[in-house]
Amino acid sequence: MATPNSALRAVRIGLLMSQDDFARAVRDAGVRAGQPNDASKRLVQRWEAGVSTSPRPLYARALEAVTGLPIEALGFTVMSARVQDDGHGGHDMQPSPEGVAPPAMTPQPDPxxxxxxxxxxxxxxxxxxxxxxxxxxxxxxxxxxxxxxNRLTVRSLPGSSDSPLMMDLEVDGHVATGTWTEQTAVDGYYRGARYHGSIQLLIEPTGRRMTGKWVGFGKEFDINTGPWELVFRDASTTKAAIEQYNHRPEA
Structure with a gap:
């Protein structure tokens, strides 16, 4: 009997998406990446039911783009880099031997x-x-x-804050430019209000820190701004690494 993929279902619900909405978002992500896919409500149901545990690479990439989480954190079988032709114009991933996760990609420095x-x-x-x-x-x-x-998807870990945060950035040399969205906590001061705006960051030569400014609209439709920085912590996005950082950061 298949084991339901509760992790994927929880992420979808956290994004406030129906199965139809989620399938549409996966298709849209594929189009944006130049790799169209045929995601459907039925396919999402198969994923969540645990019937399909190893999405093809083009679906895996689209799922990561939509959720902002690595495929391993979405309840799917850990995959290696090997692929095999599935006979239907695509490829199926093969599980790593004995379920061992592939080594994390090591950041490559430029000269x-x-x-x-x-x-x-x-x-x-x-x-x-x-x-x-x-x-x-x-x-x-x-x-x-x-x-x-050159595109970065940034998503907050659920345990790090009551206000989910997401960013979509594009890197051009030492500059990252894009948009941000934050859904504030329902029981917090802003009572679940959703804020969004633009952001531009300068990437330090080491690539371990990005600093810049955000711009957004306030509740009185005034334009607000302030400093924003991203500080590198860990190159790994395995389930174990995510669990290690899935808590509120220290001030």
């Missing part, structure tokens, strides 16, 4: 010492001014960064 691979776990820290409380506050999250080419 000046800058990292080119930014995948891993980072600490996100930003500051914002609360007009209602007349004070400046700091937002802290442990986030998972996944990289596909």
């Amino acid at each position: 000046q010492g800058a990292r080119k691979n930014f995948a891993g776990i980072w600490l996100s820290r930003y500051e914002y001014f609360s007009s209602g409380r007349d004070s400046t506050y700091t937002g802290l999250h442990h986030v998972v960064v996944l990289q596909h080419g």
Whole structure:
């Protein structure tokens, strides 16, 4: 009997998506990456029911882009880099021997010492001014960064904050530019309000820190801004590494 994939279902529900919505998001991610797929509600149901435990690479990449989490953290079988032709115009992944996870990709430096691979776990820290409380506050999250080419998807770990955070960035040399979204806690000061805006970060030569500014709209439709930084913590995105950082960062 298949074991239901509760991890994937929990992530989908956390994104406030129905199975139809999730399938559509997976298809859209494939189109954006230039690798169209045929994700459907039925396929999502098979994944969540545990009937299909090893999505093909193009689905795995789309799932990572939608959720911001590595495929291993979504309840699927840990895969190696080997693929085999499935006879239907695609490939099926093969499980690693004895279920052993493949080694984490080691960030590769350029001649000046800058990292080119930014995948891993980072600490996100930003500051914002609360007009209602007349004070400046700091937002802290442990986030998972996944990289596909020059695009980075950033998603906060659920245990690091009551306010889920996500960013979609594009790297151009030593500059990362993109958008951010944060869903505030329902029982917090902002009562579940959703905030979003733009962000631009400068990547330090070592590639271990990004610093810059965020821009967003306040509740009075005024434009707010403040500092934001990402600080590298761990190159691994395995389940064990994620569990290690799935807690509130220290101030």
